[in-house]
């Protein structure tokens with residue numbers, strides 16, 4: 001297998017060359033949205049140059065546009081491991097798609113039926129379920145975490161599952177602290193009580209191979225702007241369920257879940273984003289010649305995962321040297337396979353927003369706050385003090401960038417009034 005050549009990949013992303021104050025920016029904001037390779041930008045431009053039309057018309061540009069849309073469905077089916085491209089639905093983003101399909105799923109439930117959500121999840125997989133529950137008289141039950149390592153408490157899951165549970169909504173990975181949930185096991189437990197599952201894979205998709213059939217989920221949602229594509233949401237629904245759900249659609253529309261006119265140029269970019277991951281598999285994942293696109297994407301994700309975990313270890317080692325540093329989530333190196341390369345931290349004596357501002361002033365991009373993991377940040381008791389600082393590594397980050405970040409964090413941590421008093 002060829003060594004992961006991060007510099008070669010970085011050259012494919014024009015935005016990584018942006019300079020701030022004479023230095024290239026160091027972007028650790030990936031969990032909020034990633035940069036896109038030139039091939040994605042070109043695909044979107046090419047759609048406009050060659051294929052721009054509404055769908056289902058008996059003329060060239062419409063036929064081309066329809067082909068681009070079909071191709072994007074197939075690309076996402078390949079990436080997620082769906083049995084058919086008919087199981088893929090596009091929408092504006094994960095949140096809008098979830099609100100939309102929650103109406104259909106909720107229509108199958110009776111008052112008193114139960115939906116399970118988790119305290120670890122992004123609001124995108126909580127709010128829509130609370131809203132439909134309020135509309136239809138359903139009960140929402142919430143799975144708790146183990147505070148020590150910010151992982152889901154499966155005993156708490158078992159305690160809320162019961163004969164009236166109709167849906168379990170759970171994240172594949174936490175966008176705030178990076179915990180990877182045992183989704184296959186959670187799906188198994190949900191199915192054992194006859195419930196459907198809705199997996200939020202938004203944070204998992206840029207970091208992990210996804211296989212909807214291996215985990216057996218009924219639904220899964222993700223967002224292509226988190227994995228090197230344009231702003232679009234993707235819903236996978238198992239055909240047996242999707243085809244029988246009531247659909248909120250216009251009478252003449254052919255698709256039952258993709259309402260209105262789609263973001264066709266964006267979908268051309270989605271195909272290019274999936275192809276990019278496949279190309280990473282060709283170059284660095286050891287994908288064999290003639291492999292399917294799915295195999296190539298899996299190879300790419302394998303290479304990305306190995307590189308990111310190495311980089312995360314470097315980040316973790318650096319963070320450990322900083323006085324007054326608190327890290328939330330899994331910190332045991334032997335368990336790093338259960339986390340994404342996303343660190344949530346606080347620097348003693350400095351508000352998260354001030355840490356992010358100080359880093360931003362040095363051209364280093366990080367997010368602070370709760371990132372819509374609102375319940376989690378409240379549960380950790382951090383909501384009233386600015387949440388956490390989130391360092392999100394992506395496969396295009398480098399060891400040099402991590403070192404630059406650590407140096408900046410050391411300066412921030414050692415220039416607090418508390419640190420200065422101790423040193424003085």
Ligand SMILES: Cc1ncc(COP(=O)(O)O)c(C=O)c1O
Nearest residue numbers: 093094095122124175202203223
């Ligand atoms: C884990 C997770 N779920 C859901 C969302 C919402 O995604 P979207 O912006 O596509 O609605 C995000 C966005 O940050 C996220 O990180």
